[in-house]
Amino acid sequence: MAISIAPYTADWIPAVKAxxxxxxxxxxxxxxxxPESNIPHWLPExxxxxxxxxxxxxxxxxxxxxxxxLKYQEFRLGQDPAKIVYYHLPLSEGIVNKSYSSVGVLMxxxxxxxxxxxxxxxxxxxxxxxxxxxxxxxxxxxAVPFYFxxxxxxxxxxxxxxxxxxxxxxxxxxxxxFSGLGWLAIHALQTIRSTxxxxxxxxxxxxxxxxxxxxxxxxxxxxxxxxxxxESRVLNVLYPAGKSFxxxxxxxxxxxxxxxxxxxxxxxxxxxxxNLRIGTIADCLAIxxxxxxxxxxxxxxxxxxxxxxxVANHSHKGWGSAFxxxxxxEGPSNFIFAASTGLSDRLGPFPEVQHQIYLMRGDGxxxxxx
Amino acid sequence: MTSSPILxxxxxxxxxxxxxxxSSLSLQSSPETVESWDSVRHLDLVLALEQAFHLxxxxxxxxxxxNVECIVDILSAKAPxx
Numbered sequence: 001m002a003i004s005i006a007p008y009t010a011d012w013i014p015a016v017k018a019x020x021x022x023x024x025x026x027x028x029x030x031x032x033x034x035p036e037s038n039i040p041h042w043l044p045e046x047x048x049x050x051x052x053x054x055x056x057x058x059x060x061x062x063x064x065x066x067x068x069x070l071k072y073q074e075f076r077l078g079q080d081p082a083k084i085v086y087y088h089l090p091l092s093e094g095i096v097n098k099s100y101s102s103v104g105v106l107m108x109x110x111x112x113x114x115x116x117x118x119x120x121x122x123x124x125x126x127x128x129x130x131x132x133x134x135x136x137x138x139x140x141x142x143a144v145p146f147y148f149x150x151x152x153x154x155x156x157x158x159x160x161x162x163x164x165x166x167x168x169x170x171x172x173x174x175x176x177x178f179s180g181l182g183w184l185a186i187h188a189l190q191t192i193r194s195t196x197x198x199x200x201x202x203x204x205x206x207x208x209x210x211x212x213x214x215x216x217x218x219x220x221x222x223x224x225x226x227x228x229x230x231e232s233r234v235l236n237v238l239y240p241a242g243k244s245f246x247x248x249x250x251x252x253x254x255x256x257x258x259x260x261x262x263x264x265x266x267x268x269x270x271x272x273x274x275n276l277r278i279g280t281i282a283d284c285l286a287i288x289x290x291x292x293x294x295x296x297x298x299x300x301x302x303x304x305x306x307x308x309x310x311v312a313n314h315s316h317k318g319w320g321s322a323f324x325x326x327x328x329x330e331g332p333s334n335f336i337f338a339a340s341t342g343l344s345d346r347l348g349p350f351p352e353v354q355h356q357i358y359l360m361r362g363d364g365x366x367x368x369x370x
Numbered sequence: 371m372t373s374s375p376i377l378x379x380x381x382x383x384x385x386x387x388x389x390x391x392x393s394s395l396s397l398q399s400s401p402e403t404v405e406s407w408d409s410v411r412h413l414d415l416v417l418a419l420e421q422a423f424h425l426x427x428x429x430x431x432x433x434x435x436x437n438v439e440c441i442v443d444i445l446s447a448k449a450p451x452x
Contacts, residue, residue: 002430002433002434003433004430004433005429092409094401094408094409094412095409098401098402098407098408099401099402101401101407101408101409101411101412102401102409102412102432102433102435102436103409103433104409104410104412104413105409105412105413105416105432106429106430106432106433108413109427109428109429109432110429113429129409129410132410133409133410133413136410136413136414136417137413137417
């Protein structure tokens with residue numbers, strides 16, 4: 001039976017459940033289960049909504065052999081609105097049954113046929129199967145830099161797993177944590193690295209994004225060659241009131257200069273962060289000149305909440321400089337951006353543009369695992 | 371294995387991509403019979419064939435590439451259209 005791509009309708013739910021069971025039986029982890037509802041829990045498609053997801057299946061007769069998700073979202077590419085689509089959670093039965101080795105390629109090629117301007121984000125590192133496949137297809141790829149600021153050095157040294165990778169490193173980290181030398185060293189390093197004067201920005205909590213956010217978007221979008229729409233109608237869908245998002249607008253004097261969305265998460269036996277309390281700057285917006293003030297405001301809010309570590313991913317070079325000027329360290333990143341050749345052609349020379357595009361953890365599949 | 375120009379080229383390309391001796395491949399060689407023929411190598415094979423034959427496969431053709439014989443059939447059918 002030939003495999004074809006079909007929209008996920010309710011009729012397919014039993015076949016998706018059977019697909020998930022075969023994948024689980026083959027040793028695929030629970031995080032790689034395809035949703036067993038055809039209506040997306042996150043970003044379902046409604047009339048008039050500009051940000052939504054569609055689920056697709058690779059079907060073989062009455063069986064499902066693969067699945068993927070396309071997230072549709074408006075972007076600003078240069079000065080123009082553009083439809084750029086996020087390809088995610090591609091699952092192929094080829095992982096557990098080599099008879100279906102072609103399904104991964106089939107799904108990707110089918111998605112590209114539907115939407116030539118595709119991108120992927122996250123993926124866990126360049127060496128994973130999907131980035132390997134994308135590299136073969138000559139997608140343009142880069143890591144979105146990861147920045148962190150240690151608020152509680154002793155706990156950082158006791159909990160952050162990459163710091164404690166070997167017995168010797170664990171011994172040194174524990175010695176640093178318990179003697180106070182670690183606190184002294186990290187505090188000194190962050191202070192020395194912090195080069196900017198206090199920018200005296202104030203943060204005010206908000207419940208919803210409103211006209212002020214649209215006015216800010218109108219001022220900011222032109223500064224970034226590729227940025228997902230951050231209009232209020234989109235932000236209120238992505239960061240709805242009543243969830244765990246900490247949404248603030250940032251002002252200097254009477255001037256509204258930006259906003260940020262943060263998360264305050266108590267980790268539990270996390271493979272990177274152990275049991276630290278992590279403050280994440282998941283999303284934010286300002287013109288590049290005001291990046292430092294927004295970062296300072298977000299960091300102050302998270303520090304007051306007594307997080308152990310503040311983290312962020314940001315692709316824009318100017319924002320990266322602002323993070324470093326605020327004393328943040330840049331750490332290894334496994335948060336990968338990949339642009340299809342169709343998207344790359346629209347972007348221009350990738351080595352030049354990759355540091356100007358605007359991507360954070362709030363993009364792609366949102367601030368998951370945080 | 372009966373020789374033909376397309377088969378010879380497919381065998382050589384598949385052997386190179388799958389990192390096996392060409393002599394070990396037959397018309398029935400497939401992901402089930404060649405250990406190194408996984409999803410990523412399948413993509414590599416598709417791309418190598420597209421480059422060598424100066425064409426692009428449709429998604430449904432990729433699905434039909436169940437073994438070497440199917441690949442040869444697809445290429446034989448596509449080649450005259452070029």
